[in-house]
Amino acid sequence: MIKRAFIILLSLLMAVMAVGCSTAANDTVFSGKVEIPENGIVSKSTFSKIKNDNSVLTLTGTDKNGIKYEWTVFGSDISDAKDTDMSVIVELYxxxxxxxxxxxxVDFNTVLSVYVPESWEALTATVFDVNYNSLCGASITTGTPSIINFSIKQGIKEYIVKGDEHKEAVVDYNNNPENQGDIDPQNTNEQDEYLSGSTTKLGEAGSVKISDGTRNEQDKYQTDPVPSGKQEPVNPEDQKVDESKKWHCTFSIECSTIFNNLGDLSSEKLDILPKDGVILKAVTVEFSAGESVFDVLQRVCRENNIHLEASWTPAYDSAYIEGIGNLYEFDCGQLSGWMFRVNGWYPNYGCSRYILQDGDVCEWRYTCDLGRDVGGGWIAGE
Amino acid sequence: MKKRDTFSTLHPSVEMLYFVWVLFITMFMMHPIVLATSLISAMVYAIYLKGAKAVKLQLFGVLPLMIITAVMNPLFNHAGVTTLFYLSNGNPITLEAVLYGVAASGMFGSVIVWFSCYNHIMTSDKFIYLFGRIIPALSLLLSMALRFVPKFSHQIKEVSKAQESIGRSVKDGNIMKRLIAGVRVLSITITWALENAVVTADSMKSRGYGLKGRTAYSLYKFDKRDKMVLLIFVIAALIFAASIISGKIYVRYYPSIRMNAEGALSILGYLAFLLFCNLPMILNIMEDITWRRLESKI
Structure with a gap:
């Protein structure tokens, strides 16, 4: 009697388990890479599946010239699943x-990554329509091939992507006539003390020393020599901020390299991954002369309600950025984390030691490969 | 009169299974409802077992620890999408981190309280009975280690009483004298503890502990009642496991809080866990009712 009851109960349990297991939790999940077939048509069932599962799918294809491309499709963006030709033609200019x-x-917004088989010099690119109206920016993952990520707007079928003019990254403040005129004669003595480097308006807020490349050993915070023509670090304790002098810089935060490494991303982060890879579009920010990249980043994030976690690292005398927008270091593989570059150069020291200058372009980028994919290979010893 | 606990009269293997499962679930589930069930059940059972002593432990030992854990987490963990306010160093305090801290403190507290119940019920003879055959050396070591603290504190009291009677009290004299007396008591007790460990091990060895073919006297018999309780255990555990595996009981704290929607299977899972956690109490209450009925018949 008891045995029979036990068997019935067990089989009931099995049934309940089977029913329970068939429906999974409704979180965003990465459902892998799918190759686009010869004729380019991706079936309705594929789209309705990712729509129902609320998952993210990578579609990979190769165009007739052998150029690889990749779509990142969010299930939540699809309004109406139908057979769609996802093939593209890439014409290199x-x-x-x-x-x-x-x-x-393609009647949904998505991100297209094009693997250009050449190494681009440009740091960023701009996307235009056929009439050369600028649509949006594109991020470049450096290397060969260079990967260009940009978002596709529904209804537009032709896109022209052009690498932005590679601005000379070295800004020699001493040759800048505006700065030259500002140098106070009183400061010339101080300037003489810094024989190994030239300076801008030393002693004043925002003044920095420009490396001439003669320093050849590490400083006490293990910073390797700064390449010639780049800004030397200013330790936060020596930082001078002049509230009355307002300068401007361009600030942006983006993480589009994640689209090319979606398989490595921890699954719970898919929910907060921005769909175009941009956390903060390039904005012009006002700041007081003498403020560091970290000061400005902190303020910009707070003003735009972007999450930011940083930890003070005494060994480097700088703040270390652990996560922006809830995307943390190591979230997309063991080699991932946040890096910043100013005017195209990734400084080899912390963001609290980089004093911004008027007109600087500061970009925060998420790397999935120790900086190699975002053009900051020095961190990997290259 | 001290209440007699029915659960501890069950077969040791059933008791062990119960504690292993309940501790395992409590340690690895961060689900708020599951943790609340576990914490409250553990507290009720601990109070039933030990009365005022358990209340004292929970109020002055467990509660402050829980509060510290809950406060610590958001101070050091800043992940999460809902910012409440900013710390002076610019890092945010997030709702997610606060709630995770509360959940972690609930887990911490219930594990401590469950272990206090475990220590009360799984006496060392039960432990040796269960594991003495399979891992003789380790189980002897474990039971000695688990018994060490209560035994040691008892011995300290004994030694200091003896010292007091020959005029070397820790309560008399100036600080220097007291210190010397205290150190002497400690030194005597430590010597005793070391010697006692060796003597215990030797005496167990000389009695053939751990040898092949050696039998041990035990009063435990796996009877019908144990079978029934075990059956209920297994069913409740299976239902609960099914609702976890199917994702019907599920929680995620970072970067945004996600919890399962309450459906039939998740509620069934909670009820199964509630039943499981409170089985010892149910057994006790049933026994009390039977006892009263028998009493009135006489």
Whole structure:
């Protein structure tokens, strides 16, 4: 009697388990990479599946010239699942630009990554429509091939992507006539003390020393020699801020390299991953002369309600950025984390020691490969 | 009169299984409802077992620890999408981190209280009975280690009483004298503890402990009642496991809080866990009712 009851109960349990297991939790999940078939048509069932599962899918394909491309499709963006031709034609132009033509009607917003088989010099790129109206920016993952990530707007079928003019990263403040005129004669003595480097307006807020490349050993915070023509670090305790002098810089935060490494991303972070890879579009920020990149980052994040976690690291005399927008270091593989570059150069010291200058372009980028994928290979010893 | 606990009269293997499962679930589930169930059940059972002593432990030992754990987490962990306010160093205090801290403190507290129940019920003879055959050396070591603290404090009291009677009290004299007396008591007790460990091990060895073919006297018999309780255990545990595996009981704290929607299977899971946690109490209450009925019949 008891045995029979026990067997019935057990089989009931099995049934309950089977029913329970068939429906999974409704979190965003990464459902892997799918190759686009020869004819380019991705079936309705694929789209309705990722729509229902609320998952993220990577579609990979190769165009007729052998150029690889990749779509990152969020299930939540699909309003109406149907058979869609996802193939594209990439025409490479000279001077770091190319044109992408979509063969089908892609009626949802998504991100396209194009693997250009050449190494681009440009730091960023701009996307235009056929009439050369600027649509949005594109991020570049450096290397060969260079990966260009940009968002596709529904309804537009042709995109022209052009690498932005590679601005000379070295800004020699001493040759800047505006700065030259400002130098106070009283400061010339101080300037003489710094024989190994030239300075801008030393002693004043925002003044920095420009490396001439003669320093050849590490400083006490293990910073390797700064390349010639780049800004030397200013330790936070020596930082001078002049509230009355207002300068401007361009600030942006983006993480589009994650789209090319979605398999490594911890699954719970898919929910907060921005769909175009941009956490903060390039904005012009006002700051007081003498403020460091970290000061400005902290303020910008707070003003734009972007999450930021930093920890003070005495060994480097700087703040270390652990996570921005809840994307943390190591979230996308063991080699991932946040890096910053100013005017195209990734400083080899912390963001609290980099004093911003008027007109600087500061970019925060998420790397999945110790900086190699975002053009900051020095951290990996290259 | 001290209440007699029915649960501790069950077969040791059933008791062990109960504690292993309940501790395992409590340690690895961060689900608020599961943790609340576990914590409250553990507290009720501990109070039933030990009365005022358990209340004292929970109020002055467990509660402050829980509060410290809950406060510590948001101070050092800043992940989460809902910012409440900012610390002076610019890092945010997030709702997610606060709630995770509360959940972690609930887990911490209930594990401590469950262990206090475990220590009361799983006496060392039960432990040796269960593991003496399989891992003789380790189980002897474990039971000696688990018994060490209460035994040691008892011995300290004994030694200091003896010292007091020959005029070397820790309560008399100036600080220097007291200190010397205290150190002497400690030194005597430590010597005793070391010697006692060796003597225990030797005496167990000389009695053939751990040898092949050696039998041990034990009063435990796996009877019908144990079978029934075990059956209920297994069913409740299976239902609960099913609702976890199917994702019906599920929680995530970072970067945003996600919890399962309450459905039939998740509620069934909570009820199964509630039943499981409170089985000792149910057994006790049932026994009390039977006892009263028998009493009135006489």
């Amino acid at each position: 000279e001077n770091e630009s190319f044109k992408v033509t979509l063969n089908g009607d």
